[in-house]
Amino acid sequence: MEDVSKDSKVFRFALDSEQRKLGLPIGQHVYVRLRRKASSSASAGELVQRAYTPVSRRNDKGFIDMLV
Numbered sequence: 001m002e003d004v005s006k007d008s009k010v011f012r013f014a015l016d017s018e019q020r021k022l023g024l025p026i027g028q029h030v031y032v033r034l035r036r037k038a039s040s041s042a043s044a045g046e047l048v049q050r051a052y053t054p055v056s057r058r059n060d061k062g063f064i065d066m067l068v
Helices: none
Strands: 002-005 009-012 032-035 047-052 063-066
Touching: 032 063
Parallel strands: none
Antiparallel strands: 002 009, 009 063, 032 047
16 A cells, blocks of 8 residues: 555555456446444444546556555
């Protein structure tokens, strides 16, 4: 994780292989999904989904960087 500003960071996520290229065309995005922790009033956490445009280079291998 790299700080860009007080409220923005670049997160690096590993791909399934160190030799894999993401190969996403410029301007395309990836969806990140997670389920929030269940609260005391709900048995299942809320599903949260956001679209992010990678900031890593198209030919970088083994990882993807996203600005959040």
